[in-house]
Amino acid sequence: MENLPRLKRTPLYAKHLELGAKMVEFGGWEMPVQYAGILEEHQAVRHTAGLFDVCHMGEIQVLGAGAAAFLQRVLTNDVVKMAAGQVIYTLMCYPDGGIVDDMLVYKLDDEKYMLVVNAGNTDKDWNWLREYAHVHAYKEQAEDFILQNISAEVGLLALQGPRAEEILVGIGSVSLKDLRYYRFAVTELAGIKVIISRTGYTGEDGFEIYVGAGNVPAIWDLVMEAGKAQGLVPAGLGARDTLRFEAGLPLYGHELTEKTTPLEAGLEYFVAWEKGDFVGKEALLAQKKEGVPRKLVGLTMLERGIPRAGYPIEKGGVRIGEVTSGSYAPSLEQNLGLAYVLSDEAWLDNEVEVMIRGKALKAKICKKPFYRRTR
């Protein structure tokens, strides 16, 4: 493998090498793509549990009396109605409705919020937030909030899978049974201050653990040790991708880009029309009124082949769309894809062709998510 220039490394870099991980570039970071193998790690998360190093994710704090009002303007979802201890998923759009990024918002208290953003977008988000903060401050005559990029100081681990709760409870000190989906607790693990949320990117039950960067290896070891009996394995970005893909969760750079809108991506649920004005609202309302030109759909192959990102989709020789993510789906044992197609063609069971190495292979539009866990 070539030497990649100045990639960032997480506090667990040495640990990954020790565990025999294959390292790859992702969003400017050198990250483990797999340890034992993607399929094995995928199945572990579906059936027992996996631990992911996701320290590459960015964290941005918004502090002050005006924090909520600012976020209400710059994000699509409703921040003002959040309770302390709650997490929401949201998009951040440009005025034209294109997506800057998708992210989680944590409300610590009325004057303290944390945004968790994609690694590869952290700088872009930071710059956009700062730029818009000036506009907002000018418009509203309000300068009662500050932004802090705390990405370098905050580490993040994701413990995912049906046995995740049991494993964390085993470490003690926290009552996680009461922690509902998309809620978090500020607590301690073995005397180390952490934030634990019941969130994830796999389609399974699980938790995300925020901890000071210096304490990341200690928490990793603690959780790995506690999970031994339950079959916990380290899991890499490869499995993270197949898991999120099966669960129909979008990935920035694939399903979401500056050229796609939340409506096209089927994420209108996270656009709070009623909350008042926000960046992108006008453009999105116009698109809603006119109807979206294309939609994100699921694809299942009817002939042998794996759809991959960028492959064209045709119908009767006419191009109607493009694959954004595609893979062999280990939990469904099928070759599946996510794709944008023209809205007129975006109907269930519509037979289309995916162009794979010059051949038109039959596929049909199917329901997504492909995988839903049984609760």
Place this chain on the structure above:
Amino acid sequence: MNYPEELSYTREHEWIRVEGKKGIIGITDYAQDSLGDVVFVELPEVGRKLKIGEVFGVVESVKAVSDIYSPCSGVVRAVNEKLLDHPEILNQDPYGEGWLIEVEMEELDSELLSSIEYADFAAGEE
């Protein structure tokens, strides 16, 4: 990594076992390990004529799509159809059960590497 001495290797990570006019072709241990879990294999039709260096198949892992190049010219006489339903065999036994195709050879690529040369080459790829 294991690179049997009786095989010849390409810089694109294929191996060929020459038995008289017959050539059996597969991918190396290094190739299967780099790809990771193989989930899809596309093979040529029996009877297809191959040139040296021609792409005759595709091996896909969860994350990667990899073309397979022919180390010889000739005619495809058999393909390993077992791989179509069980691509994982390629990871488990790349030099045995995981063979890809059998070719009636015309000419062998003159640039092929020995086991020792290939081991050096593969080590340099990492």
